[in-house]
Amino acid sequence: MNKLRDELVEAGLLISTGIQGLFGRSEKFERVVDALDAYITRLGADQHAEVLRFPPAMSRPEFERSEYLKSFPQLAGTVHSFCGNEHDHQRVLQCLDRGDDWTESQKPTYVVMTPAACYPVYPVVAQRGALPADGRIVDAFSYCFRHEPSLDPTRMQLFRMREYIRIGTPEQILAFRQDWIERGTRMIDSLRLPNSIDLANDPFFGRGGKIVASSQRDQNLKFELLIPIEYDGRLTACLSFNYHMDHFGLLWGIKTEDAAVAHTGCVGFGLERLTLGLFRHHGLDPHAWPQAVRDVLWGHR
Incomplete structure (x- = not known):
């Protein structure tokens, strides 16, 4: 049993399907998701990002080329x-x-x-040729799938991810990531949610994956914004700030203006997890949430 899951289902916010990690969502839940999505758009308006939207599936040849199966075979669908x-x-x-x-x-x-919203973006950018001098920023949003069934409602198999993806030089990526660590923290603070930033790693598969995960941490490639959502006090990653170095640039042949291999990075927002955090800390009725939070989400209308 999971106390938070049971409360959300009983309140009608999540709809059980009988499959762990697969839920329907109510109108009330979706209203919060939509407000968060709009807030992220406002936060990133000055990025002048190209908006790209893809279905929650991608071509198998491109997926195979991405090397996702090399790192995360246990999550692929x-x-x-x-x-x-x-x-x-x-x-x-x-x-x-x-x-x-x-x-x-x-x-x-x-x-x-689709395992992450950024995966369909890289081959599209690669097909366009060399990047402009200031690189490129893409705004992506998609349902994503990861095969990790769980009673924990913060670990869904199908969930929505909003991303800003930065493609360019190492200096551009690192500046972008630091900027979004600061923006992301301000965003969550404005929602009156407890949070912290910590070094992290992806769930690489197998014994070799432990070495890769350790290297990822040693190089400070991934940070997460953590929010306590479950009643046992466990911290849940709700935003992630990633520097992929030249991994995707090499895979897809993405080049900078001076023909160097492009580096990439992204900031990802887990919309379901953020929504769950709001319900967990402010209650199951958004009308009773602190006025400051309601103003951030809906006061601009």
Whole structure:
């Protein structure tokens, strides 16, 4: 059992589907998500970012090229579909009638679930040729999938991620990241949520992944803004500030104006987690939230 999850479901804010980490959302929940999304847009208005929106799936060849499976095979979600003939279809129906496994005729398609909002962006930018002198900033937003079923409502399998992605020189990326660490902290402070910034690493897979994670921390490549959301006091990463160095620039052949390999970085906002943080700390009725918080989210209208 999970106390926070049970409260949210009982209040009708989240709708259980019977699958861990897969929820429906109520109108009240979505109103908060929409307000947060609009707030992030206002915070980043001076970035003059190019807005790109993709569905929550990407091409399998591009996904394979991204090396996500090299680092996080345990989180990936592929899309399969029936690829058989009429005889195979009859076998599927018979399996369904018997309650047996019916997936033998399901084969992988050329579509993969998007693991992070920035992943479809890099090949698009690469196709355009060399970057302008000041690099590029992209605003991306997508549902994302990660296969980590859990009773913890802060660890959903399908969730929304808003990102600003910076592509350019190392100096441009590091300045961008530091700026957004400061902006992100001010944002969460304005929402009256307890928070802290800490060094972090991604959940790389296997024994080799532990070495990569240690290297990521040693190089100060990833920071997270943490908010206590669960009742046991555990801290949940709600914003992340990432410097990928030349990883994606090399993979996709992205070049700067002077033909050097581009570096990339991003700031990511977990919209469901931020929404859960607001409900956890300010109560289940947004009308009763502190007026200062309501003004930040809805007072501009």
